[in-house]
Amino acid sequence: MNTGAQPLVRLSSLTKQYPEVAALRGLTLEVPHGVVGLVGPNGAGKSTLMKILLGLVEPTSGTAEVLGFDAKTEGLRIRERVGYMPEHDCLPTDLSATQFVIHLARMSGLPATVARERAAETLRHVGLFEERYRHIGGYSTGMKQRVKLAQALVHDPKLLFLDEPTNGLDPDGRDDMLGLIERTGTDFGISVIMSSHLLGEIESVCDSLVLIEEGKLTRVGAVAQFTGLGNVLAVEVGRDPELLVSRMIAHDVNARVDGRIIEVEMPDESATAEAALMRLVVDSVVDLGLPLVRVARQRHTLRDMFRNDDPRASGNEEAV
Amino acid sequence: MANLDQAPQSRGVVYDLGYRNYDGPRLGRRYAIRSLYVLSLRNTFGLGRGTLPKVLAFGLALVALLPAIFTVAFGAVAGEGFEFVEHHEYFGLIQIVIVLFVAAMASDLVGNDRKNNTLPLYFSRPIERDDYLLAKIAALATALMSLTLLPQLLVFVGNWLGATDGSGWLGDNISDVWRIGASSTLASVQLAVIGLAIAMFTTRRAFALTSVLAALWFSVVFTGGLVAVLGPGWAAVAMLATPGYAMNAATYVIFDAVPARADRMGEMADQVAYADLPGWTWIVALVAQTAVALFFAIRRYRKVTL
DSSP: OOOSSSOSEEEEEEEEEOSSOEEEEEEEEEEOSSEEEEEOOTTSSHHHHHHHHTTSSOOSEEEEEETTEETTTOHHHHHHHEEEEOSSOOOOSSSBHHHHHHHHHHHTTOOHHHHHHHHHHHHHHTTOOGGGGSBGGGOOHHHHHHHHHHHHHTTOOSEEEEESTTTTOOHHHHHHHHHHHHHHHHHSOOEEEEEESBHHHHHHHOSEEEEEETTEEEEEEEHHHHHSEEEEEEEEESSOHHHHHHHHHHTTOOEEEETTEEEEEOSSSOHHHHHHHHHHHHHHHHHHTOOEEEEEEEEOOTHHHHHHHOGGGTTSOSBO | OGGGGGSOSSSSTTTOSOOOOOOSOOOHHHHHHHHHHHHHHHHHTTTTSOHHHHHHHHHHHHHHHHHHHHHHHHHHHHOTTOOSSOHHHHHHHTHHHHHHHHHHHHIIIIIHHHHTTOHHHHHTSSOOHHHHHHHHHHHHHHHHHHHHHHHHHHHHHHHHHHOSSHHHHHHHHTTHHHHHHHHHHHHHHHHHHHHHHHHTTOSOHHHHHHHHHIIIIIHHHHHHHHHHHSOHHHHHHHHHTOHHHHHHHHHHHHTTOOOSOOOTTSOHHHHHHHHOOOHHHHHHHHHHHHHHHHHHHHHHHHHOOO
């Protein structure tokens, strides 16, 4: 992987104004190498951003650089080095996966024999075996998604753009696809920029994430930084949680009931604070004679980002 | 290729049967355009596709060759002086076959990529939008050469072999070779560009097919009717604006075969004589029609949203 100083993608005041709507409003940001999640609600501008980065759509103003090349003027150089898996159906029906992927490999500049070899390898890599000789028209959604990934990967790009790669997949297919993306990113030194509106997916495969909402950048950073340990102990008791809450407040400790869970706030994030608070909780529970189900330090999830400062997102199960 | 050893065997047992990194040559834009051209050309003749496209393409090409085959066959029997069809008449004779070929293939060449939404996959590779169009036009024009150039050459060779004095005949007629080349190329490029420009405005095959037929075939019938009732000036305008007329008239001019008899009720050649225009106007008209169609086609593809 390129570990040089150059970021994967660099945006500066990037704006895209369509006649009716502003798709992107002044994005400025540097994206690190690795597997990057592009998160945001539907219509946030994720697909538009990808197309600008591929040089397929011209930005209204601002600049975008991919792998050090300007997206506006050096689109060809970028497209030689990246692979793109669009969100929607984009496959012919009357060709076999092999024929089509070979053809696109050549379009990416691979000599004919190499194109044949790599098409076969890449299709196996994504899990298409004998089926690859059949016409794509008869494929399931899962198989089509695999072909779409294979065509993006066949020329061994430096960077993969995946637009909602798990779209339309069942849970098993989704897990397979995510596993494949993770392996591609970690084992082959290919950076990935993957858009999704499902936070769970981003959490499980991405190193870092970029969150855009209504065309604006809201968050950027390492996924770990958003999913680390929180400073809250989650306590579950068999009955009367209010009793424990009032006992905690009597001890000058913040606590509140959230459903069946009591969230007890730690004074700071240190291990000693955790141990002390844990002891206090357990002693209080025993003292009150409550049945203790469990007590554990809570982890942040990406969902917390929205819970904190975006009330619109709450109550929306897993999707942003 | 170098990283064979690095191919991971341990993880993801099922799928990782050998993804490798690649550091070999990448051949770039011109090669990509050529690849698209070759695939499109193969598609036109149904290669790598089902039986029906093959039958359709080769069937039409065969019909277009029939007059040439007859010429050669009868020429061999009847000897010198027998001419079943002359070079300047050939395109007029097989015009409907050529137009059907264009109509069927143009909608396939550009319609399928739009219908299946494959354009984002092409345009995310190292080509520009005009390159895509160029490859498609070149593919259709090349395919059309087998319906224009090939039979004309066959007629030429047939006449040559039938001549009693072979080398003498060749000396007298050698200039026909460039005439054949020039007229076939002009006609093929004109029909390819106009056909594709029309076909790319719809993704519906039946629609594309009828539109191309209307522009290239019914327009000839329509103009024929107009010319019969118009004075020479307006008749000339109508003919200049009609692709089928421009193509045939340019061919007469190239073979120096515009008839002297001007008759607006007669055959196309007589109508062209009736218009009484200098020869080069027909060639300019053909080139202009091609350029206008190309302009609209390029504009169409630059504006396509992905």
